[in-house]
Amino acid sequence: MLELQDDEGIFISFVPADASPEMVAIAYRLYGQGLNHGVRAGAAAAWAKLRHLIGAASADDTI
Secondary structure, X not given: OEEEEOOOOOEEEEEOOOOOHHHHHHHHHHHHXXXXXXXXXXXXXXXXXXXXXXXXXXXXXXX
């Protein structure tokens, strides 16, 4: 088993030692895409909540 880490050295997952370099690269890219999507979704939710709290949300905004 190999340990897959992000750019900051934080553990992501274990990868079988016999996995091809291409499969490891794909797994790392998918992790990065998922992380970025989650950060954007969290930021959008935080801004929506902030707009709601300050009364700037329109009637069709959801939290």
